[in-house]
Amino acid sequence: MFPNSTYAESVDFAFWFIVGISFALLVVISFLMVFFVIKYNRKKQVKAVNIHGNLPLEIIWTLIPVLLTLAMFYFGWMGYQDLSNPPEDSMVVKSTGQMWKWTYEYDNGLKSDTLYVPVNKPVKIDLVSVDVNHSFYIPALRIKRDVIPNRENFLWFKAENTGSFDIACAEYCGLQHSYMYSKVVIMPENEFNSWFTDATNKMNTTLTDTTSIK
Amino acid sequence: MTSHSSSNNGYESYLDYRGKGTGLKSWIFSTDHKRIGILYLIAMLIFFVVGVTFGFLMRLELIAPGKTIMDPQTYNSFFTLHGIIMIFLFIIPGLPAVFGNFFLPIMLGAKDVSFPRLNLLSWWLFIIGGLLAIIAVFLPGGPVDTGWTFYIPYSVRTSTNVFPALLAAFVLGFSSILTGLNFVTTIHRLRAPGMDWFKMPLFVWSIYSTAWIQVLATPIIGITLLLVIFERAFGFGIFDPALGGDPVLFQHLFWIYSHPAVYIMIIPAMGVISEIIPVFAHRTIFGYKFIAFSSIAIALFGSMVWAHHMFTVGMSGAAMFIFSLLTFLVAIPSAVKVFNWVATLYKGSISTDPPLLYALAFIFLFSIGGFTGLIQGSLSVNMHIHDTSFIVAHFHYVMFGGTGFGIFAALHYWFPKMFARKYNMKSAKVGFWILFVGFNVLYFPMFVMGWLGMPRRYYDYLPEYQIYHFISTVGSWILITGLIIMFANFIHALLKGEKTNEMNPWGGETLEWHVPTPPPLENFDEIPIIETDPYQYKDNDLSNTEVKEVN
Amino acid sequence: MENHSHSEKHTPHYGIYIIVWLALLILTGVTVAVAGIDFGGLTVATALLIASIKSYLVLTIFMHLKSESKVFSIFVGVALLFLLISFVLLFADYSFM
Amino acid sequence: MSSSEHGIAHVHRDDIGSRLGMWLFLFTELILFGGMFIVYAIYRFTHQQEFHLAAKELNTLFGTLNTIILLTSSLTMALSITALQKNQKGLSIFLQLTTIVFALAFMVNKFFEWSAKFHHGLFPGSDVLMEKSNGEILFFGLYYIMTGLHGLHVIIGVVLIGTMTYFTSKNRITSDNYVRLEAAGLYWHLVDIIWIFLFPLFYLIT
Known part of the structure; x- marks a missing residue:
């Protein structure tokens, strides 16, 4: 699953940065444990030595983790800063979560159950829930935000490649929670525009139809 | 267990004591801290088996996409009940209520806890809470399906039996508070003469910081659940968004308790490890004060990081910054503990008996749990992996790999003292290795699929995740085999195991190894006077005086 | 003691x-x-x-x-500190929204 | 170290320990209410105007009267312990009974206050309340739960102090063994402290 935005790339970097350090430390800890257990095994009849502690060592292994974790924090925080500041020129789509489906509404009132967006253009998603908590999650873009009644949440992204990706609900919301999937379709800008115009026209005709029947 | 008639070596053991009534009555109304510990142990293990069964069945359902053995409603109830039972009825009482009760007074050189009758009341509240949780399954309306987190607004909307489940958690909270209150008072008031704070065993330090969290944090969940009960029953507007409430505020209050609760679960396990490692390395613990103070530090900082469970709800930037930063810093005292444990193995005389194996596995698995905790504490990464099976894997590594293995370590370590029986060492080791392998096969794939985007609490999943789910389910079978071997070994030991009155089978130096086996009714004929530190191992020093370093 | x-x-x-x-x-x-x-x-x-x-x-x-010994006051301090932490950190969220 | 009677688990008198335990229990009560104060604080912060409006419905006179009653009952409770310490058993019992009378007066007052609210249709889920703004619904939800739970604590206090009065009269609480009376007193003062905060926050913010 390749990352599909600069934000997703920064998430992947922070992830592998922490995994790398953690893995190295885990190897050291595990190796030392196993090594000591073998080297100082009671079967070798060697007398144990009482060592009550070592202050410089304690300071070192407190300070080094502090520095490492501060670095980890830094990358996570910088990435998040990016996510919480959508560009001014973002296209806004309102996403409504309800048990158990998503509906996307564009600023001209056009509704869709699949999220069509143009590639390389910032898209801001306003998140609205009409019943319980949901969470809007696009794994390919590494973004997620809870959808909570009475709360105005949003997220934004700028996809770098076209394609069709899953949108999942990540906050437990009852019986059909695991079926609350939909798709985000990222298309080239001209394709998106023609879809948007078509769909809008279709919507307007249906609207006039219903009014004429009345 | 009641069929004990161990030889009387001129004293009355707590197992033989006949005071108030006989048989069952002499147990369930006993105020003796050791009997109460055993009562907790029995109750807790029964709930553990039930919880494991739910987990096993869920894993079986997930072996393939689509319906395998149950419908989604049943699955949703199963993960809720699995969570409620494992957290409130197994891990939280696991170490403090069982081994804290049994060994804390002995390790302090006391005859009992400060309030023995209150102690018995705690156990009864625990049982009442457990019964309420069972009622929540069988009442019409169907088993509760909110997840153990009871998030608003789903928990005021669903028609299932939320009410008894909330009440159960509320009552269990009180049981936990009373235990904590009892332990804090006991540690302050009943230390034997000469036992100053830095002569206390490290298990006592860990129970002390745990007990404080129990007293201070639990009321918050009590009141929060009570508010939800009122909200459901009488239509008050508190958290319900339809009445203007804020569902996020519920989450805040829930986690103000439930995050420190994680430390209620893990700190005592760390205490057990700090006991076991010096005994089986046969040398003094490395960095006693650092381990002791890190328990307090974890308790303190642990109460400041709750909102890292809520990074995706849309908190303010300031809150995100603070909670993420503190989350990283709370890892430091845990790291310090791990380093000190490993250093304690250095130049020891190590005997690889089952308790040590469990302790080493604890360090390994808890480290993985801790490191993956760092990954989640990172804000941008959290946006991706929050509420995926990555989280499920992480907290099982901490809760099961950490606390669960800590409980098993404690059982193997203290079993001979508690029951005056020997278990089979070989079976214990076989059981351990199968359990260890099964554990990793079961939970590690969840990290991978979580990173790939598999959300948690999913009854069904997309086909691309099937291979990981399949491996994980196979892991659950291996793990359960290990558990069966372990429990069969204990049951066999209880019924047919070799009786032993050996006072100190492992060569421990804390006080519980200096009372007879099984311990007498009031632990000590005469309260001991403490002159030395808990982990002396003076016999090491005779030939090695020149290498000895003093802190 | x-x-x-x-x-x-x-x-x-x-x-x-x-x-x-x-x-x-x-x-x-x-x-x-x-x-x-x-x-x-x-x-x-x-x-x-x-x-x-x-x-x-x-x-x-x-x-x-x-008139009680000092440990009682320390206890009260710990309890109040816990409440204070909860208040301060919660308002770190709500007052910067 | 007195050796304990055989067969009875550990008879050991430690008054400081008992009071320490009681204080720890009081913390849980304090934090129980603390949780509700947190909810109150957040909602007051997010719904300032509506809370002001809603608080106008509450009767300051009732509130002030009840504050005075409760403060005075705290005084009589404290005095009853001193009386016992001075070995004035009769006076102590009288003061304990006075405390109970004040507590009951508090509840009677509360009863009239709540009745008046119900009479105006202001109770959880009522039509009158549901038509009001979100902030006002939250305010009254909190008002009923917080004063209600406090009232419950007053009733528990009455039972507790009543039991202590009985013990005192039967000489099970005496001038050199009165830690249980002290514990009951501590509980009662905590109930008072909680009211000291409830009063301004609900009645005086109009």
Whole structure:
């Protein structure tokens, strides 16, 4: 699953940065444990030595983790800063979560159950829930935000490649929670525009139809 | 267990004591801290088996996409009940209520806890809470399906039996508070003469910081659940968004308790490890004060990081910054503990008996749990992996790999003292290795699929995740085999195991190894006077005086 | 550690309690009286300040914290610190929204 | 170290320990209410105007009267312990009974206050309340739960102090063994402290 935005790339970097350090430390800890257990095994009849502690060592292994974790924090925080500041020129789509489906509404009132967006253009998603908590999650873009009644949440992204990706609900919301999937379709800008115009026209005709029947 | 008639070596053991009534009555109304510990142990293990069964069945359902053995409603109830039972009825009482009760007074050189009758009341509240949780399954309306987190607004909307489940958690909270209150008072008031704070065993330090969290944090969940009960029953507007409430505020209050609760679960396990490692390395613990103070530090900082469970709800930037930063810093005292444990193995005389194996596995698995905790504490990464099976894997590594293995370590370590029986060492080791392998096969794939985007609490999943789910389910079978071997070994030991009155089978130096086996009714004929530190191992020093370093 | 003397209490007096009671009544009067005045944002702060003074009196005199050993005051401090942490961190979220 | 009677688990008198335990229990009560104060604080912060409006419905006179009653009952409770310490058993019992009378007066007052609210249709889920703004619904939800739970604590206090009065009259609480009376007193003062905060926050923010 390749990352599909600069934000997703920064998430992947922070992830592998922490995994790398953690893995190295885990190897050291595990190796030392196993090594000591073998080297100082009671079967070798060697007398144990009482060592009550070592202050410089304690300071070192407190300070080094502090520095490492501060670095980890830094990358996570910088990435998040990016996510919480959508560009001014973002296209806004309102996403409504309800048990158990998503509906996307564009600023001209056009509704869709699949999220069509143009590639390389910032898209801001306003998140609205009409019943319980949901969470809007696009794994390919590494973004997620809870959808909570009475709360105005949003997220934004700028996809770098076209394609069709899953949108999942990540906050437990009852019986059909695991079926609350939909798709985000990222298309080239001209394709998106023609879809948007078509769909809008279709919507307007249906609207006039219903009014004429009345 | 009641069929004990161990030889009387001129004293009355707590197992033989006949005071108030006989048989069952002499147990369930006993105020003796050791009997109460055993009562907790029995109750807790029964709930553990039930919880494991739910987990096993869920894993079986997930072996393939689509319906395998149950419908989604049943699955949703199963993960809720699995969570409620494992957290409130197994891990939280696991170490403090069982081994804290049994060994804390002995390790302090006391005859009992400060309030023995209150102690018995705690156990009864625990049982009442457990019964309420069972009622929540069988009442019409169907088993509760909110997840153990009871998030608003789903928990005021669903028609299932939320009410008894909330009440159960509320009552269990009180049981936990009373235990904590009892332990804090006991540690302050009943230390034997000469036992100053830095002569206390490290298990006592860990129970002390745990007990404080129990007293201070639990009321918050009590009141929060009570508010939800009122909200459901009488239509008050508190958290319900339809009445203007804020569902996020519920989450805040829930986690103000439930995050420190994680430390209620893990700190005592760390205490057990700090006991076991010096005994089986046969040398003094490395960095006693650092381990002791890190328990307090974890308790303190642990109460400041709750909102890292809520990074995706849309908190303010300031809150995100603070909670993420503190989350990283709370890892430091845990790291310090791990380093000190490993250093304690250095130049020891190590005997690889089952308790040590469990302790080493604890360090390994808890480290993985801790490191993956760092990954989640990172804000941008959290946006991706929050509420995926990555989280499920992480907290099982901490809760099961950490606390669960800590409980098993404690059982193997203290079993001979508690029951005056020997278990089979070989079976214990076989059981351990199968359990260890099964554990990793079961939970590690969840990290991978979580990173790939598999959300948690999913009854069904997309086909691309099937291979990981399949491996994980196979892991659950291996793990359960290990558990069966372990429990069969204990049951066999209880019924047919070799009786032993050996006072100190492992060569421990804390006080519980200096009372007879099984311990007498009031632990000590005469309260001991403490002159030395808990982990002396003076016999090491005779030939090695020149290498000895003093802190 | 054991302290078995349970008659270590200070010599009891009625007078101090009555003085504290009078002070509490006066403070109640003050808080009702100033509630009508609009201090802007300070109204709540004033009310809470007076309530805190009243609680302090009850804690130290009626509940004997002043004459108890130090560990009792430390305990109260720990409990209040926990509540304070919860308040401060929660407002770190709500007041910067 | 007195050796304990055989067969009875550990008879050991430690008054400081008992009081320490009681204080720890009081913390849980304090934090129980603390949780509700947190909810109150947040909602007051997010719904300032509506809370002001809603608080106008509450009767300051009732509130002030109840504050005075409760403060005075705290005084009589404190005095009853001093009386016992001075070995004035009769006076102590009288003061304990006075405390109970004040507590009951508090509840009677509360009863009239709540009745008046119900009479105006202001109770959880009522039509009158549901038509009001979100902030007002939250305010009254909190008002009923917080004063209600406090009232419950007053009733528990009455039972507790009543039991202590009985013990005192039967000489099970005496001038050299009164730690249970002290514990009951501590509980009662905590109930008072909680009211000291409830009063301005609900009645005086109009």
